[in-house]
Amino acid sequence: MSTNGQVHPLLEVSDLVTRYPIPRGILGTVAGRPQQQVHAVEGISFSLNQGEMLALVGESGCGKTTTAQSVMRLVQPDSGSIRFEGSDISTLGFRELRPLRKRMQIIYQDPYESLDPRFRVRQTIEEPLVIHGVGTRSDRPHRVKEALVRAGLTPPELYIDRYPHELSGGQRQRVAIAASLVLDPKLLVADEPVSMLDVSVRAGILGLLDALRKDGMGILMITHDLSTAAHFADRIAVMYLGRIVEEGPARDVVRNPQHPYTKALISVVPKRDPRDRSEPQILKGETPNPVHIPSGCRFHPRCPLVTPECPHIDPELRTPKDGTTPEHRAACILV
Amino acid sequence: MTAPVLEARDLHVWFDLPDDRELHAVQGVSFGLAPGERFGLVGESGCGKTTTILGLMGLLPPTASVAGQVVLEGENIMARGESSVAPHRWKDIAMIFQGAMNAFNPVKTIGDQIAEPMEVHGISEGDAARQRVGELLEMVGISRDRADRYPHEFSGGLRQRAAIAMALACEPKVLLADEPTTALDVMVQAQILQLLVSLTHDLGLAMVLVTHDLPLVAQVCNRAAVMYAGEIVEQGETETLYHDPGHPYTRLLFAATPDLYDESNVTSIPGGPPRLDREIAGCPFAPRCDRTFDPCPTVHPELRDLGAGHTAACHLNDPAMRAAAS
Numbered sequence: 001m002s003t004n005g006q007v008h009p010l011l012e013v014s015d016l017v018t019r020y021p022i023p024r025g026i027l028g029t030v031a032g033r034p035q036q037q038v039h040a041v042e043g044i045s046f047s048l049n050q051g052e053m054l055a056l057v058g059e060s061g062c063g064k065t066t067t068a069q070s071v072m073r074l075v076q077p078d079s080g081s082i083r084f085e086g087s088d089i090s091t092l093g094f095r096e097l098r099p100l101r102k103r104m105q106i107i108y109q110d111p112y113e114s115l116d117p118r119f120r121v122r123q124t125i126e127e128p129l130v131i132h133g134v135g136t137r138s139d140r141p142h143r144v145k146e147a148l149v150r151a152g153l154t155p156p157e158l159y160i161d162r163y164p165h166e167l168s169g170g171q172r173q174r175v176a177i178a179a180s181l182v183l184d185p186k187l188l189v190a191d192e193p194v195s196m197l198d199v200s201v202r203a204g205i206l207g208l209l210d211a212l213r214k215d216g217m218g219i220l221m222i223t224h225d226l227s228t229a230a231h232f233a234d235r236i237a238v239m240y241l242g243r244i245v246e247e248g249p250a251r252d253v254v255r256n257p258q259h260p261y262t263k264a265l266i267s268v269v270p271k272r273d274p275r276d277r278s279e280p281q282i283l284k285g286e287t288p289n290p291v292h293i294p295s296g297c298r299f300h301p302r303c304p305l306v307t308p309e310c311p312h313i314d315p316e317l318r319t320p321k322d323g324t325t326p327e328h329r330a331a332c333i334l335v
Numbered sequence: 336m337t338a339p340v341l342e343a344r345d346l347h348v349w350f351d352l353p354d355d356r357e358l359h360a361v362q363g364v365s366f367g368l369a370p371g372e373r374f375g376l377v378g379e380s381g382c383g384k385t386t387t388i389l390g391l392m393g394l395l396p397p398t399a400s401v402a403g404q405v406v407l408e409g410e411n412i413m414a415r416g417e418s419s420v421a422p423h424r425w426k427d428i429a430m431i432f433q434g435a436m437n438a439f440n441p442v443k444t445i446g447d448q449i450a451e452p453m454e455v456h457g458i459s460e461g462d463a464a465r466q467r468v469g470e471l472l473e474m475v476g477i478s479r480d481r482a483d484r485y486p487h488e489f490s491g492g493l494r495q496r497a498a499i500a501m502a503l504a505c506e507p508k509v510l511l512a513d514e515p516t517t518a519l520d521v522m523v524q525a526q527i528l529q530l531l532v533s534l535t536h537d538l539g540l541a542m543v544l545v546t547h548d549l550p551l552v553a554q555v556c557n558r559a560a561v562m563y564a565g566e567i568v569e570q571g572e573t574e575t576l577y578h579d580p581g582h583p584y585t586r587l588l589f590a591a592t593p594d595l596y597d598e599s600n601v602t603s604i605p606g607g608p609p610r611l612d613r614e615i616a617g618c619p620f621a622p623r624c625d626r627t628f629d630p631c632p633t634v635h636p637e638l639r640d641l642g643a644g645h646t647a648a649c650h651l652n653d654p655a656m657r658a659a660a661s
Binding site: 230254255266268269277286287 | 380526598
């Protein structure tokens, strides 16, 4: 919500570009070798509303994690804008970002590494409060317990004095989530939140994120798992080599994929039912190196439907003629 | 079923713990593999699936004690310990280790490393070995002129293919694949699975696919065993396991796994697996089960034949138990 009464999305990313320079080394610098860059994110736009979950899906190197880190301003974007609750945060300095960090939190893939092994649960969850100067010494214990309950660790007394090694993987991830929730953020970025966990506890963590979303939190989930995205996200954006190649309501993207890359990706997801063994459409080779991005459509060297124009035209996202809904868009000249 | 090429019979593995305690990691596991068959061994972390196949290979650490039989084409290769296993390791039973793609020696070429098992087993040497390395690389979809490359010049997918080539070097009859695609992207995973499936077709190779990923087993294997707390709790055709599971754990595990098109709720299984360093009374899954009844906390369920090679260890399948309870 903004000052002039207009309704903004919680998060609005436009033309985001984030590149990482490749070190040339002393010899390279002296010899004046050209500076090369990893084109991690190459102009992507998306928005996320309160109470919505958007899944960024793609293979390693597609730029999904860099997108998340740019949104959190943990890496500096090269260009583009990131509007959070209506104001552009893409160029804010460290000090100006500080109050914003309370409102946007990130949880990571590996709860075995993201928690300090020497901190009891209480300290882990209290630390963000202390850093941001939230609450008083006397009301912090109450906030800590509240966060534990919201993260599904009940009764909180059972967990509050434990160390990470005394918790299971699922419980650790819940502690990490509680440490984010204690600041009452509006945006939660979840970077592969369940991929390190056992199958039987994954659904619990995803269900927790789903409940937070229903409570009004905006969730940006980074995942390589299309089945998880299909199940829990409202919308899916499929990334390939730094670009969103298809996006739309989760159901439309999964049931009626338009981009040849999405079609292939969906065809290789193993199904639970052994009778459902449809022929996977396996692409040859692997995603090219994001240092040298192919010309035109970046997918053309691997595309099964490549046309002579594809190496020359860099397609923009548009509503496909066979798309299901107007919000469903794909970046391919054939759609 | 044709005569099995490999059989585990009542395999047990214990690990020594400090203070004279023991961890009973594998508790009487039995299964058989037909030639060319793809068999899944599924379960969550700590259920004993990796320990089981390391036991088949005789590769457990010295802190482990093993009991039971591993029968390769009728011969119990565990009968005389290392001396009876060693001649078959790599030659008849080979393994792709979890994370094998990251286990190559960085300072030796891929080709030299693939040739190593052949040299160790005296199968071939020198030019003949080089020739064979070229054939193996092509078999797994790598051009033979890349034999002189170093591991860092290969992508993850290519290194995994090279690990498969290395496992096939001595023409084994059985391939044990421990989470062979876990660290790979979905498209590369599909490529590797396609390769493994075609190898079982073309070479008549029997494969045990060890994974936590049920859909993977559903797509690749015709039969599978589900492990929990060191035991096989259900075994049968993958179709039966999905459509007509005989154990609540199998059913709940499928229900906890999201599927691309099935929009019904995915539900987690409450609690966690039991500790294996103490005796478990009753059914090990009882504390997490949604169908527990009278005998479950106290009587240990044995595997029961449900017909057509389908077995499950659950009291619900025992009419006498159910009658007594109701």
